[in-house]
Amino acid sequence: xxxxxxxxxxxxxxxxxxxxxxxxxxxxxxxxxxxxxxxxxxxxxxxxxxxxxxxxxxxxxxxxxxxxxxxxxxxxxxxxxxxxxxxxxxxxxxxxxxxxxxxxxxxxxxxxxxxxxxxxxxxxxxxxxxxxxxxxxxxxxxxxxxxxxxxxxxxxxxxxxxxxxxxxxxxxxxxxxxxxxxxxxxxxxxxxxxxxxxxxxxxxxxxxxxxxxxxxxxxxxxxxxxxxxxxxxxxxxxxxxxxxxxxxxxxxxxxxxxxxxxxxxxxxxxxxxxxxxxxxxxxxxxxxxxxxxxxxxxxxxxxxxxxxxxxxxxxxxxxxxxxxxxxxxxxxxxxxxxxxxxxxxxxxxxxxxxxxxxxxxxxxxxxxxxxxxxxxxxxxxxxxxxxxxxxxxxxxxxxxxxxxxxxxxxxxxxxxxxxxxxxxxxxxxxxxxxxxxxxxxxxxxxxxxxxxxxxxxxxxxxxxxxxxxxxxxxxxxxxxxxxxxxxxxxxxxxxxxxxxxxx
Numbered sequence: 001x002x003x004x005x006x007x008x009x010x011x012x013x014x015x016x017x018x019x020x021x022x023x024x025x026x027x028x029x030x031x032x033x034x035x036x037x038x039x040x041x042x043x044x045x046x047x048x049x050x051x052x053x054x055x056x057x058x059x060x061x062x063x064x065x066x067x068x069x070x071x072x073x074x075x076x077x078x079x080x081x082x083x084x085x086x087x088x089x090x091x092x093x094x095x096x097x098x099x100x101x102x103x104x105x106x107x108x109x110x111x112x113x114x115x116x117x118x119x120x121x122x123x124x125x126x127x128x129x130x131x132x133x134x135x136x137x138x139x140x141x142x143x144x145x146x147x148x149x150x151x152x153x154x155x156x157x158x159x160x161x162x163x164x165x166x167x168x169x170x171x172x173x174x175x176x177x178x179x180x181x182x183x184x185x186x187x188x189x190x191x192x193x194x195x196x197x198x199x200x201x202x203x204x205x206x207x208x209x210x211x212x213x214x215x216x217x218x219x220x221x222x223x224x225x226x227x228x229x230x231x232x233x234x235x236x237x238x239x240x241x242x243x244x245x246x247x248x249x250x251x252x253x254x255x256x257x258x259x260x261x262x263x264x265x266x267x268x269x270x271x272x273x274x275x276x277x278x279x280x281x282x283x284x285x286x287x288x289x290x291x292x293x294x295x296x297x298x299x300x301x302x303x304x305x306x307x308x309x310x311x312x313x314x315x316x317x318x319x320x321x322x323x324x325x326x327x328x329x330x331x332x333x334x335x336x337x338x339x340x341x342x343x344x345x346x347x348x349x350x351x352x353x354x355x356x357x358x359x360x361x362x363x364x365x366x367x368x369x370x371x372x373x374x375x376x377x378x379x380x381x382x383x384x385x386x387x388x389x390x391x392x393x394x395x396x397x398x399x400x401x402x403x404x405x406x407x408x409x410x411x412x413x414x415x416x417x418x419x420x421x422x423x424x425x426x427x428x429x430x431x432x433x434x435x436x437x438x439x440x441x442x443x444x445x446x447x448x449x450x451x452x453x454x455x456x457x458x459x460x461x462x463x464x465x466x467x468x469x470x471x472x473x474x475x476x477x478x479x480x481x482x483x484x485x486x487x488x489x490x491x492x493x494x495x496x497x498x499x500x501x502x503x
Contacts, residue, residue, distance in 0.1 A: 055420025080495025083408030098123025
């Protein structure tokens with residue numbers, strides 16, 4: 001795909017580019033979206049002065065495949081990562097950082113990359129790394145050359161220099177997937193990973209090459225568990241009354257009640273006290289992030305580059321946080337797959353319709369072409385996403401009518417289609433189907449798959465999904481009908497991993 005605006009932009013100054021991503025933040029946890037509890041004044045300011053997309057999704061809602069979409073601009077069928085699997089090499093021919101570096105940008109990532117090998121630059125000039133807790137590089141019984149967390153994690157090395165040689169990210173006793181328990185951060189706030197990410201991002205602004213535009217990816221690990229906000233932020237929420245999470249008519253209440261209630265449970269009916277404590281800490285982490293993002297924006301202003309910088313804020317996926325008794329991510333429901341997505345042009349140099357809310361359906365693979373268009377850089381043919389800038393300018397442009405999402409997730413492996421107003425889900429291992437009228441039922445409480453008045457709409461969605469799955473290596477479709485129970489893999493063999501077709 002070639003940038004049609006390249007000739008018009010090549011004589012203009014290239015903007016700086018700032019990508020801010022958080023990990024596991026729900027789409028609705030913005031006060032500007034009407035959340036009854038969460039306070040996000042800085043993100044609200046970005047949204048009110050920028051463009052807020054109301055229907056943004058992570059097509060593969062877990063950390064690794066979501067980041068593949070961000071970095072390559074490809075959909076999951078092409079980048080090949082349809083589930084969460086560590087230790088698969090990243091060797092894509094075209095990445096967002098690589099293309100921008102070749103075009104003269106000074107490129108830097110701070111925080112979470114979640115690639116393999118961990119120190120793979122993926123086109124960046126430099127990476128200051130903190131991936132959080134990755135199980136494979138914490139395994140003391142295995143040896144991964146150059147991959148042990150003592151060698152690859154920059155935050156941990158920094159933390160030990162600030163405190164003592166025994167400090168670790170596990171000191172609070174909270175598991176990295178413990179979305180059901182919480183406790184406050186035990187060290188000074190300045191040592192929290194969220195603050196560290198901004199501190200290192202500001203340090204890049206200090207030492208960047210002033211003769212080049214920059215691309216900075218500030219990639220936060222929170223509000224992903226462990227749920228460890230600084231005490232002052234937890235105090236903002238710990239005594240509030242929270243509305244009950246939505247519970248669908250399709251949920252097996254008995255199974256949820258009898259499910260294990262360990263800290264990393266992904267499906268369980270938690271006691272209200274523990275659930276409220278977890279939600280308070282989750283919301284507190286988001287407000288903490290909001291303040292630190294405000295600190296980063298202030299830094300851009302102090303370095304005199306704010307009005308020359310295009311900012312995009314999003315998350316890699318969401319967090320169920322008790323909706324339908326589910327926790328964590330990887331599911332097709334709104335809490336897991338729907339994400340915040342804000343585009344902000346502080347200097348108003350790109351002709352965007354500031355203060356707009358758009359209902360076009362966007363996803364993470366749209367980030368790379370958006371930034372490349374803004375920079376006037378040719379978009380590689382491998383990129384399958386679309387630049388959102390024409391939408392932000394109010395231009396007439398052809399746009400997708402829905403997205404196809406999926407996740408290899410054991411018995412819960414699924415495929416989903418949505419346009420933000422309706423959603424169709426097929427669980428590939430069991431054959432279960434779900435249909436939600438999101439316009440009337442945004443919390444997905446009513447599975448309308450058997451409703452007679454929805455028959456034609458459901459039939460249309462089924463046909464769309466069959467079309468999406470035709471020719472897949474798993475053999476999901478045969479003679480126009482899908483087949484449940486087919487073997488699945490987290491990595492597609494017939495993909496473009498490494499820039500070549502794997503056989």
